[in-house]
Amino acid sequence: MNASAPLLRAEALSISFPTGAGLLHAVEDVSFTLAPGETLALVGESGSGKSATAMTVARLHGPEARVSGRLDWTAREGGTVDLATLRGEALRRIRGREIAVVFQDPGSALDPVFRIGDQIAETLRHLRGAGRREAAEGAVALLDRVGIPDPRRRAGEYPHQLSGGMRQRAVIALALAGQPRLLVADEPTTALDVTIQAQIVELLRDLQLREGMAMIFVSHDLGLVAGLAHRLCVLYAGQVVEEGPAADVLAAPRHPYTRALLDCVPDIDGDAVPPRGIPGRMPSPIAPPAHCRFADRCMLAEAACREAPVPLIAVAPGRASRCLRWAEVG
Amino acid sequence: MSALVEAHGLEMEFGGPSLLAPRRRPVRAVAGVDVTIARGEALGLVGESGSGKSTIGRLLLRLLRPTMGSVRFDGHDITALDRGAMRPLRRRMQMVFQDPFGSLNPRMTVGAAVADGMLLHGLATREEARGRVAALLARVGLPPEMAARPPRALSGGQRQRVAIARALAVEPEFLVADEPVSALDVSVGAAILALLRDLRAERGLALLFVSHDLGAVRALCDRVAVLYLGRVMEEAPAEALFRDPRHPYTRALLSASPARPGRARGPRIVLTGEIPSPADPPSGCVFRTRCPHALPACAEDVPALREVGPGRRAACIRNDLVLP
Numbered sequence: 001m002n003a004s005a006p007l008l009r010a011e012a013l014s015i016s017f018p019t020g021a022g023l024l025h026a027v028e029d030v031s032f033t034l035a036p037g038e039t040l041a042l043v044g045e046s047g048s049g050k051s052a053t054a055m056t057v058a059r060l061h062g063p064e065a066r067v068s069g070r071l072d073w074t075a076r077e078g079g080t081v082d083l084a085t086l087r088g089e090a091l092r093r094i095r096g097r098e099i100a101v102v103f104q105d106p107g108s109a110l111d112p113v114f115r116i117g118d119q120i121a122e123t124l125r126h127l128r129g130a131g132r133r134e135a136a137e138g139a140v141a142l143l144d145r146v147g148i149p150d151p152r153r154r155a156g157e158y159p160h161q162l163s164g165g166m167r168q169r170a171v172i173a174l175a176l177a178g179q180p181r182l183l184v185a186d187e188p189t190t191a192l193d194v195t196i197q198a199q200i201v202e203l204l205r206d207l208q209l210r211e212g213m214a215m216i217f218v219s220h221d222l223g224l225v226a227g228l229a230h231r232l233c234v235l236y237a238g239q240v241v242e243e244g245p246a247a248d249v250l251a252a253p254r255h256p257y258t259r260a261l262l263d264c265v266p267d268i269d270g271d272a273v274p275p276r277g278i279p280g281r282m283p284s285p286i287a288p289p290a291h292c293r294f295a296d297r298c299m300l301a302e303a304a305c306r307e308a309p310v311p312l313i314a315v316a317p318g319r320a321s322r323c324l325r326w327a328e329v330g
Numbered sequence: 331m332s333a334l335v336e337a338h339g340l341e342m343e344f345g346g347p348s349l350l351a352p353r354r355r356p357v358r359a360v361a362g363v364d365v366t367i368a369r370g371e372a373l374g375l376v377g378e379s380g381s382g383k384s385t386i387g388r389l390l391l392r393l394l395r396p397t398m399g400s401v402r403f404d405g406h407d408i409t410a411l412d413r414g415a416m417r418p419l420r421r422r423m424q425m426v427f428q429d430p431f432g433s434l435n436p437r438m439t440v441g442a443a444v445a446d447g448m449l450l451h452g453l454a455t456r457e458e459a460r461g462r463v464a465a466l467l468a469r470v471g472l473p474p475e476m477a478a479r480p481p482r483a484l485s486g487g488q489r490q491r492v493a494i495a496r497a498l499a500v501e502p503e504f505l506v507a508d509e510p511v512s513a514l515d516v517s518v519g520a521a522i523l524a525l526l527r528d529l530r531a532e533r534g535l536a537l538l539f540v541s542h543d544l545g546a547v548r549a550l551c552d553r554v555a556v557l558y559l560g561r562v563m564e565e566a567p568a569e570a571l572f573r574d575p576r577h578p579y580t581r582a583l584l585s586a587s588p589a590r591p592g593r594a595r596g597p598r599i600v601l602t603g604e605i606p607s608p609a610d611p612p613s614g615c616v617f618r619t620r621c622p623h624a625l626p627a628c629a630e631d632v633p634a635l636r637e638v639g640p641g642r643r644a645a646c647i648r649n650d651l652v653l654p
Contacts, residue, residue: 198586223588250591266545277521
């Protein structure tokens with residue numbers, strides 16, 4: 001899938017936020033490429049920088065964020081723009097039309113005082129220049145496409161009349177309104193019940209196949225990501241610690257953090273030893289150590305890990321690990 | 331093993347008609363549930379929103395009074411006991427909540443929070459309490475200097491450790507843990523589960539573990555009850571339930587839960603439709619509207635929870651599915 005020209009190329013992306021205690025380094029030197037139609041999962045725990053990375057791609061990082069590096073986007077009509085510095089009209093041309101976002105909380109994306117159908121129709125008018133009637137019909141068609149039963153009736157309802165799962169479907173319909181080429185989904189199923197989560201994952205997978213949309217899927221759940229992502233970036237304390245094809249990384253991780261995180265997933269299907277968690281805490285994002293950031297919690301750490309920054313090391317074609325002892329990770 | 335906690339025919343209704351809303355229908359959060367927990371046993375209550383799992387936890391602790399049914403604790407009928415009469419039993423049953431940020435008093439230091447119950451129940455003098463607090467903090471994996479800190483200085487995982495230390499301080503026999511790890515990061519949650527598992531074994535605690543996370547339940551529990559819209563769909567020893575789920579809902583729930591990467595799974599069962607409102611549950615079997623195996627007869631009577639194997643029961647009329 002990576003053979004075609006990339007849709008998005010992140011190059012040395014760093015994001016920091018000024019705080020009273022100093023500069024908080026949320027993301028440091030993150031690079032990745034995303035091909036058209038590809039799903040990249042950004043995986044990590046709180047404070048890993050996964051959401052900050054995704055929100056910066058969607059240019060929803062907030063005015064106080066300091067962003068450096070490049071986010072080269074291949075525009076629909078050809079040519080490359082840098083999302084990291086895009087402003088004004090050029091940014092509006094991308095938003096919704098090329099890149100759309102789905103958040104964890106479907107409530108936040110919908111306006112409680114407007115009917116679902118009207119909100120989608122309004123977006124269709126704005127992004128696609130649809131006429132009033134065409135937009136209203138388009139809204140019903142979109143609700144139908146995301147699997148909302150009886151879409152014509154649902155279009156006339158308000159967000160509070162929909163269940164959490166239906167609301168998330170409506171938000172996805174809203175995101176599809178501009179026919180985006182990239183969907184940024186930030187923990188889109190975390191707030192939902194398990195059987196509803198399975199439905200939404202199924203929907204996203206299906207939409208992606210049918211629409212050929214690329215997706216950046218942010219998640220803390222390795223089990224969920226396994227069935228959805230082509231490529232995987234594992235983040236820890238603002239850095240990519242491992243990346244590669246999702247199936248390869250999950251089957252044979254090459255970073256001790258990925259290994260430890262996998263071991264934390266309780267085994268529903270077998271009797272693997274119950275997990276014991278990862279001792280210790282993530283280092284402070286305000287003054288992270290210059291050396292390996294996982295060293296203090298790592299079973300394999302040795303003196304060299306605490307001497308100098310560890311670069312991302314190519315460990316196989318298309319795979320990299322930020323670990324000096326990657327070959328010993330099993 | 332003798333039963334420590336025993337509840338029969340538990341029903342709990344919330345809401346219902348009032349002066350201002352004379353036609354409001356009550357929500358039947360729990361609709362006829364039996365629960366038995368032996369001394370030292372860990373029972374997992376599994377279900378999605380509206381299943382009634384959290385309500386059952388609160389009913390067993392008598393934080394709620396059931397609309398119908400009875401609750402017994404160590405042989406005492408506690409269904410109708412008032413506050414005063416409950417007091418000596420309170421010490422013996424404790425709870426750990428989901429939200430480690432809301433369950434600790436922000437004005438108390440960690441040490442005071444852990445000592446509070448001991449002093450209240452007269453289990454220790456102030457002097458003795460200090461030593462016991464240090465030992466408890468150490469046992470839950472926190473350094474002694476933590477005792478002087480306010481809860482806000484702690485991470486989510488540390489707060490949950492404090493909540494566990496606080497519950498254990500009064501040496502309970504029964505602990506209800508309601509989604510204790512679902513607000514935590516995976517690596518932190520796994521460590522809390524491991525701690526609960528160790529403490530249980532060490533102290534012979536009976537545990538009611540309320541969770542939507544089947545993996546966590548498997549890691550911790552001896553027996554599991556699967557709930558849907560206030561009713562038990564299936565109940566079985568944990569090992570048997572996960573290896574060989576019988577009820578169509580249990581099968582779907584297992585199939586929908588993300589597998590550990592690399593684990594092979596059969597074809598995925600994706601249920602259609604929504605979880606119905608507990609204010610307006612379907613007739614007959616409450617699961618029938620989403621059940622891939624439903625028959626017309628399923629709409630008629632509420633299926634009985636019946637024996638389908640050694641120590642296991644299921645509420646489903648399809649013999650071809652639930653019998654071995």
